[in-house]
Amino acid sequence: MDGELFPERVAWRPGPVITGHVVRLMEGYSREVRVGQPVLVAVLGTAAVVRVVLALFASMLRAGAGAGARRKWKELRKGPEFLVTPLRLRDGSGVLCEMEIHGHLPQSALEPADHVQVTVRSQKDAGLAPRVERIVNLTTGQLLTPRTPTLWSHLGPALLLQAAVGLLLIGALVAWLALAG
Structure with missing residues (x-):
């Protein structure tokens, strides 16, 4: 045949x-x-807190904020x-x-x-x-053992570190507000 x-x-x-x-x-x-939108929103939201704090700090020093090479939402969402x-x-x-x-x-x-x-x-x-x-x-x-990229490797260590620091800042702010109020 x-x-x-x-x-x-x-x-x-x-x-x-x-x-x-x-x-x-x-x-x-x-x-x-596939990248889940809730996870991406949480990571980018907490990372944005750090960016805002750094931008405020840089504007106080008049040094200008160096934003670096940020990836767009569409690029991160693509996976x-x-x-x-x-x-x-x-x-x-x-x-x-x-x-x-x-x-x-x-x-x-x-x-x-x-x-x-x-x-x-x-x-x-x-x-x-x-x-x-x-x-x-x-x-x-x-x-x-074949290895595939994961959501965390796609987002990258820099963005994940910013998100972790942002989460700590939010937690500290909430704790401070709870103690003050």
């Missing part, structure tokens, strides 16, 4: 562990991490992108299984015909193949 005219059916096995041989790593594409690479492997019973690797792996980490043990988890969207959490390459003895 012609493989292009009659492609072999691909199964999405729920796992949690699938053992088999790598058939093919398909072309990767990017997917966006980080990560690489999705579909992986096909043939399990011990001969079934062709497809799953998704989220994040980057070293280029030589998986080769066709490598014997692997893959830990997968179903994704929230039932229309997507299971997500690979861990790969043990039994041929090379490597343990591979």
